[in-house]
Amino acid sequence: MMKVxxxxxxxxxxxxxxxxxxxxxxxxxxxxxxxxxxxxxxxxNKNILEISKEKKxxxxxxxxxxxxxxxxxxxxxxxxxxxxxxxxxxxxxxxLWVHGLISAIPITLLKxxxxxxxxxxxxxxxxxxxxxxxxxxxFGKFLSKFFEKIDLFLVRQVDRIxxxxxxxxxxxxxLKEFYINKGIKEEKIVxxxxxxxxxxxxxxxxxxxxxxxxxxxxxxxxxREEVYKSILILFETINELGQDYKIVLVGFGxxxxxxxxxxxxxxxxxxxxxxxxxxxxxxxxxxNICDAILSIMYGEIKNVKRAIQTKVxxxxxxxxxxxxxxxxxxADFVRKYNCGVVIKDLTVxxxxxxxxxxxxxxxxxxDIRKKWNWKNEEKKLVKIIKELNK
Numbered sequence: 511m512m513k514v515x516x517x518x519x520x521x522x523x524x525x526x527x528x529x530x531x532x533x534x535x536x537x538x539x540x541x542x543x544x545x546x547x548x549x550x551x552x553x554x555n556k557n558i559l560e561i562s563k564e565k566k567x568x569x570x571x572x573x574x575x576x577x578x579x580x581x582x583x584x585x586x587x588x589x590x591x592x593x594x595x596x597x598x599x600x601x602x603x604x605x606l607w608v609h610g611l612i613s614a615i616p617i618t619l620l621k622x623x624x625x626x627x628x629x630x631x632x633x634x635x636x637x638x639x640x641x642x643x644x645x646x647x648x649f650g651k652f653l654s655k656f657f658e659k660i661d662l663f664l665v666r667q668v669d670r671i672x673x674x675x676x677x678x679x680x681x682x683x684x685l686k687e688f689y690i691n692k693g694i695k696e697e698k699i700v701x702x703x704x705x706x707x708x709x710x711x712x713x714x715x716x717x718x719x720x721x722x723x724x725x726x727x728x729x730x731x732x733x734r735e736e737v738y739k740s741i742l743i744l745f746e747t748i749n750e751l752g753q754d755y756k757i758v759l760v761g762f763g764x765x766x767x768x769x770x771x772x773x774x775x776x777x778x779x780x781x782x783x784x785x786x787x788x789x790x791x792x793x794x795x796x797x798n799i800c801d802a803i804l805s806i807m808y809g810e811i812k813n814v815k816r817a818i819q820t821k822v823x824x825x826x827x828x829x830x831x832x833x834x835x836x837x838x839x840x841a842d843f844v845r846k847y848n849c850g851v852v853i854k855d856l857t858v859x860x861x862x863x864x865x866x867x868x869x870x871x872x873x874x875x876x877d878i879r880k881k882w883n884w885k886n887e888e889k890k891l892v893k894i895i896k897e898l899n900k
Contacts, residue, residue: 511603512628512899513543515596517617518609519588520549525634526790526820527674527704528609529561534888536566540899543568547595549588549613551576560789570595589616602626605898611637611661618664628898631668632702633685635813637661662692670894675816676701680842684816700890705823707790708883714794721799722756722781727865728800730793730821733763737806740856741769744804745777747861753781755865760785760796797828802850802868804861805834818843823882826850829875831868833861849873 514535516528535541545568548558552575562569572591576584593616600606600620605628608614614631621629638657665671671694675684683691686701727748729741741759748755757780759769766784773782788796797803803825818839825832826843832850834840844850850871851864 511542512540512605512895513545513603514541514605514607515545515547515600516607516609517547517592517613518549519551519612520610525609525704527634527702528632529790530704530707530884530887531607531632531702531891532561532564532567533707534884534891535895536564538892538895541566541895545570547572547592549574549576549592551584585612588612592616593620596620596627597625600625600627604628605630605895607632610634611657611664614664614668615660618667621667629668630670630672630894630898631665632672634674635817636685636688639813662694665689665694668698669898671699672702673699674702674704675818675839678839678842678846680845681837682815682839682842684839688816700894702887702890703818703823703882704820705882705884705887706827708879708885710791711794711824711827712879715791717792717795719795719799722758722783724754724756724781725802725865725869726756726758726800727802727804728758728760728797729804729806730760730796730824731806731819733759733761733766733769735765737763738765738768740804740806741765742772743856743858744861745773745780745782747858747865748780749777750858751862751865756781756783758783758785758796758800760788762787793824794828797824797830800830802865803830803832805832805840814838822850823878826873826878827875827882829873831871831873833864833868847873847878849875849878 516532518528532544535544544566546558546562547570549572561567572588574584574587576582596617597620606617607630608617609632617629638654638661671689673685676686677683686699689699690696727744744757748757770784785796803821805819805822815838822832822834822840822843826847826849832844834844834850834852836852836854841852844852851867853860853864
């Protein structure tokens, strides 16, 4: 029998793929215990508390206050705390499923010390590129290169690498190609797409949610500083287009309160509806009051080019067109299935044109649902667990 530790430094929000992975592990006979070890930096997300009450799942919280996106001494405190805990509890029947570079560093050091356990490195983004984006100076560039070397060293120490994307045969590479081009063996890498759970996403719990009149443009996801500019441009676009358009924003994040204030002050004549983050089992209700979904534009960021955002899969799954950025995997996906509009630059004029185009798009989501659903990804996970349990 195997016990599985899911380890994450992102206590502010539990990644949707991590939740789906845990639900898959609950179904596997050889897994008798799942422990989530989470670094609570500020405020623990409700998703983590809810899933910790489920079958086989236990929760262990490391409470160390810290800022997100900054390199501080609190990270070293987290490393020491995690190192001591795993050294004491893990054995050869333990699978350490580590999310992100910050959590992977002390686990790699523990493995190099001779400690026996199985090791999966679950990569959501290239964290060292995010470091540079947060600092955008010489120091940030140095830190980014330094942590890239650490990342490329530690991926050679793990049993399996999980990445969220690979090329779908068009313009852009995914994270799988990034690591292959860096000399990592392809057989060690498994692409695990963050796609919807077909049963939950189609047979969802209905709630009373009234669709606003007119054409509704939605954004669903984290409302962080990186998306602030994009949403402001959306506000300005709808302000110019007039009362026939409405905006729905669903999620939480550091920029949400700022957007509420500016909406009240500058765009008080617009119909902008803010919703908090919602549970996965009712999320489709919020998609279905939208006529189009905006996938936020981040500019020339490599991580974004290699990603397909979860909202793109979910929108297409429900038959709702999405507006995405050019020269990204998002754009490759949208063109492949004709399920949205691709724009080059995030400007008022481009979004206006995109909204006119998106009204004419009609597509059948059945082909998307057959290929891009969690049941297909679940088969990959079951195979990995059985191989590592031998």
